Amino acid sequence: MSLCATDVKKIAHLARLGIEEKDVSSYAQDLSGMLDLVAQMNALNTDAVSTMAHPLEQTQRLRPDCVTEINQREHFQIIAPQVESGLYLVPKVIE
Amino acid sequence: MHTKTITELAQGLRAKEFSSVELTHAYLDRIKQYAELNCFITVTEDYALAAAAQADKALALGNAPLLTGIPIAQKDIFCTNGIRTSCGSKMLDNFIAPYNATVVEKFNQAGAVMLGKLNMDEFAMGSSNETSFYGAVQNPWDTNTVAGGSSGGSAAAVAARLAVATTGTDTGGSIRQPAALCGITGIKPTYGRVSRYGMIAYASSLDQGGSMARNAEDAAILLQTMAGFDPKDSTSVDVAVPDYQAGLNNSLQGLKIGLPKEFFSADLNPEIAATLLAAIEEYKKLGAEVKEISMPMLEYAIPAYYVIASAECSANLSRFDGVRYGYRCENPKDLTDLYTRSRGEAFGAEVKRRILMGTYALSAGYYDAYYLKAQKVRRLITEDFKRALSEVDVIMGPVSPSTAFGIGEKTADPIEMYLADIYTIAINLAGLPAMSIPAGFVNKMPVGLQIIGNYFDEARLLNIAHQYQQVTDWHQQTPKGFA
Numbered sequence: 382m383s384l385c386a387t388d389v390k391k392i393a394h395l396a397r398l399g400i401e402e403k404d405v406s407s408y409a410q411d412l413s414g415m416l417d418l419v420a421q422m423n424a425l426n427t428d429a430v431s432t433m434a435h436p437l438e439q440t441q442r443l444r445p446d447c448v449t450e451i452n453q454r455e456h457f458q459i460i461a462p463q464v465e466s467g468l469y470l471v472p473k474v475i476e
Numbered sequence: 477m478h479t480k481t482i483t484e485l486a487q488g489l490r491a492k493e494f495s496s497v498e499l500t501h502a503y504l505d506r507i508k509q510y511a512e513l514n515c516f517i518t519v520t521e522d523y524a525l526a527a528a529a530q531a532d533k534a535l536a537l538g539n540a541p542l543l544t545g546i547p548i549a550q551k552d553i554f555c556t557n558g559i560r561t562s563c564g565s566k567m568l569d570n571f572i573a574p575y576n577a578t579v580v581e582k583f584n585q586a587g588a589v590m591l592g593k594l595n596m597d598e599f600a601m602g603s604s605n606e607t608s609f610y611g612a613v614q615n616p617w618d619t620n621t622v623a624g625g626s627s628g629g630s631a632a633a634v635a636a637r638l639a640v641a642t643t644g645t646d647t648g649g650s651i652r653q654p655a656a657l658c659g660i661t662g663i664k665p666t667y668g669r670v671s672r673y674g675m676i677a678y679a680s681s682l683d684q685g686g687s688m689a690r691n692a693e694d695a696a697i698l699l700q701t702m703a704g705f706d707p708k709d710s711t712s713v714d715v716a717v718p719d720y721q722a723g724l725n726n727s728l729q730g731l732k733i734g735l736p737k738e739f740f741s742a743d744l745n746p747e748i749a750a751t752l753l754a755a756i757e758e759y760k761k762l763g764a765e766v767k768e769i770s771m772p773m774l775e776y777a778i779p780a781y782y783v784i785a786s787a788e789c790s791a792n793l794s795r796f797d798g799v800r801y802g803y804r805c806e807n808p809k810d811l812t813d814l815y816t817r818s819r820g821e822a823f824g825a826e827v828k829r830r831i832l833m834g835t836y837a838l839s840a841g842y843y844d845a846y847y848l849k850a851q852k853v854r855r856l857i858t859e860d861f862k863r864a865l866s867e868v869d870v871i872m873g874p875v876s877p878s879t880a881f882g883i884g885e886k887t888a889d890p891i892e893m894y895l896a897d898i899y900t901i902a903i904n905l906a907g908l909p910a911m912s913i914p915a916g917f918v919n920k921m922p923v924g925l926q927i928i929g930n931y932f933d934e935a936r937l938l939n940i941a942h943q944y945q946q947v948t949d950w951h952q953q954t955p956k957g958f959a
Binding site: 399424431453 | 799905
């Protein structure tokens with residue numbers, strides 16, 4: 382299976398991942414190579430096989446519904462790119 | 477002092493042959509002397525010396541834990557409170573972690589001294605340490621060759637004696653392959669054995685932390701500190717941790733070793749094959765029985781891995797958005813531009829490839845064909861291992877199809893690099909524990925023997941490795957210029 386430049390741009394948009402125009406074709410080539418590699422799985426009939434999500438078949442552990450974390454907003458916001466009055470700043474979303 | 481193992485250093489500290497501060501200075505001097513290897517992203521000199529001074533006080537009082545005052549180093553994937561945790565990426569070049577990973581916390585409680593944060597492939601994606609934002613790590617055995625990856629800094633630092641032992645993480649071979657290429661001992665425990673809390677996530681159903689050291693005994697000491705249930709990690713497994721040192725001297729009489737014929741096919745370099753078979757002869761002398769086994773599903777491990785790991789990576793790395801921490805682009809014109817450009821400017825090419833691959837595999841219309849299919853193949857591979865491990869105690873084979881290759885030699889073709897993980901990836905898919913131990917040299921470069929065990933059988937793996945190291949001296953070899 383091969384992907385074209387348009388496919389790559391569409392996937393990059395879904396991932397909100399900027400890629401430079403000059404690199405699009407090499408990503409298309411690499412991803413096509415990866416998909417060829419992945420296609421080897423199709424040689425296996427897996428109709429009767431169930432999926433495996435966890436190596437030890439564990440499911441999500443539950444815990445009592447009580448507060449365990451303390452508020453550390455200021456501590457965490459020290460490393461933020463831009464904050465004001467305890468809020469993270471981003472470019473204006475609503476005009 | 478740098479020639480000593482953890483056990484020897486612990487004895488020296490207690491016999492007052494040297495203090496932890498002296499020992500730490502000695503290692504910090506070596507780190508400076510061999511800075512060109514590029515093992516460290518951050519050297520935490522002041523922090524280390526303060527911890528060493530503290531350790532000396534604890535040692536003077538007596539009853540200090542075994543690792544007290546022992547200089548180790550952390551892969552830069554483990555969050556360290558107040559210290560940069562870059563994960564080898566421009567994205568986190570400015571990230572001062574606001575908390576400690578559980579692994580880091582455990583080493584602090586054990587009194588270990590952290591010398592610094594070790595170089596690694598960006599977000600642990602790579603097999604040569606060449607995807608690091610901070611550049612490749614040189615292999616001390618031949619500085620023109622790679623140290624392996626992703627825990628390249630961890631392996632090279634131990635090989636060059638810049639730390640007595642280090643931590644690593646292994647998603648598809650990232651502890652075992654660099655351990656093999658640098659001639660040291662590394663263990664990837666069972667999935668869930670070591671807490672992933674504060675260990676920056678790449679592929680959450682595969683990632684597992686472990687130890688890298690000069691020999692199996694030291695690896696056991698480190699793992700003892702790292703392992704155990706952690707309520708902060710929802711995938712941590714609540715199984716008691718045995719005493720890993722207690723069984724090191726157990727006899728290997730009657731041990732059943734399985735050799736998968738798929739591991740010793742024509743694809744394996746014949747000199748590496750001969751080296752590994754010589755190691756297996758040594759095990760026969762120790763009383764082991766060898767049996768050929770077949771694991772036909774192994775060949776599907778790489779395809780399944782690159783779907784599952786990429787899918788999980790695309791989800792995990794979506795948190796890096798330039799809003800709360802990490803890199804943010806200059807003058808974003810709107811929110812989408814902020815996300816897109818911050819991520820585009822700060823992630824390297826290999827990380828981008830995997831995010832794109834994972835996004836595609838999880839996108840509408842392709843999810844069943846790729847992700848669900850890969851999860852089914854994962855079960856078939858796991859069943860292969862379970863079947864094999866019901867017939868034999870452990871499986872042995874190669875770690876890497878070649879010894880360390882030249883820096884820059886394989887970067888042009890990412891697929892070629894992926895294929896080199898053929899012997900390690902399946903173990904992560906199955907979630908089993910495995911080790912790499914030094915087993916000889918080909919053209920003066922180290923070769924690793926892989927030992928794969930059953931779930932939570934780390935103690936047996938360490939025992940098997942330790943017994944081999946009692947009758948061989950491959951693990952004691954030091955690269956020229958680093959003695």
